[in-house]
Amino acid sequence: MTGNKIAGFSRLEDVLQALAHTSAQTVFISGGTDFINNGTGRNAGLVIDLSQVADLKYIKDLGTEIRIGSGTTFASIAASPVIKTKVCALAQAASRVGSVQIRNRATIGGNIASASPAGDSLPVLAAFNALIYTAGPNGARVLTLEEALNRLQDKELITEIVIPTPDLTSSGFVKIGSRSQVTIAKISLAAIVSYDRKKRLIIAGKAALGALGKVPVCPAKVQDFFSQRVVDECFASDLAQLLAETVDEAIMGRASHPYKKAAVRGLADDLTGLLFDACENH
Structure with missing residues (x-):
């Protein structure tokens, strides 16, 4: 990590501007619970802290689908009445991620981006056919979970997870x-x-x-x-x-x-x- 530049932003728009104007190898950090362990930032020239980006922290019930910002913590997901009602499996998975301290920091976007086979949210998202929304210098994309786990582009960040919620x-x-x-x-x-x-x-x-x-x-x-x-x-x-x-x-x-x-x-x-x-x- 020595010599790396660290930048933090409060708006997604500013993150995307920074990505468009840097040539440095870039990594993202939000909860940071895996950042040191998996060595993600070892060779990065720029580390972008997403933990204060309010645009990435929300749970929205749109009737036929639920939209979750990638910066939403597992503690928030586990406690959400709408998640408990409509995507109970995700509330159950979120409540079993690590310890209380980890759930208060770890985010659903980070769980996907880390792409650990043991990621607790991943089988739930697969069972629900969730879509993963991303943004980066090459524009916005909508990916399947499998694509997000295998094919995130350089400087591409996950912004939103969309989960269909069929009735009954x-x-x-x-x-x-x-x-x-x-x-x-x-x-x-x-x-x-x-x-x-x-x-x-x-x-x-x-x-x-x-x-x-x-x-x-x-x-x-x-x-x-x-x-x-x-x-x-x-x-x-x-x-x-x-x-x-x-x-x-x-x-x-x-x-x-x-x-x-x-x-x-x-x-x-x-x-x-x-x-x-x-x-x-x-």
Whole structure:
């Protein structure tokens, strides 16, 4: 970090102006919870502090979608009534990010930009088909989560996350780490379902597994399984089998494979209880 220039701004417009007029290798910092650990700023000529940019801190409910500024902290997301109601899985994931101190600093935009396979928000965003809005010297872009995790351009920053919120859906997030609190996910699972409570029937749904690779894994066979599926006494075991097969396909041969294959079965049970308790109480 020695010799690096650090600049801070209070408006997004000023950040973009600075990016347009610098040739230095640039990195961004907001919560800063991973900045030292992953060495992001080691070779940067310019570090731009986004933590005071008010334009990036908001949660907006637009009816059919929720828009979240990239500078919004996980503490704010976990406490948001609209997130708890419409994107419950994200509130659950946010509440399990690190410690209280980390949640008060860490931001959803940083979680995406860091692109850690264990990022807690990532399987939720994948399950909800969230879109990632960015800005930079080459203009604004709208990316899928996979594109944002793999193809952010030089000096491009995440500005907003847009999450569709279909009516009559419920969602959930579960993870397993090396301990119950302040833990990095060894494997995580998020799902969203539309559910007919009277018939105990899932109309449609989508699941995403985190910490298996660079991007969350969204098994097509689980999506098919959720289509017109009655929630019966076999549901959790059938889901567990499909998820175990997904782990086989994703990481067969890795040292972590046996552990994650067993762990995902437990996650299937946890998610079933969490998801359908929520559905019954919807």
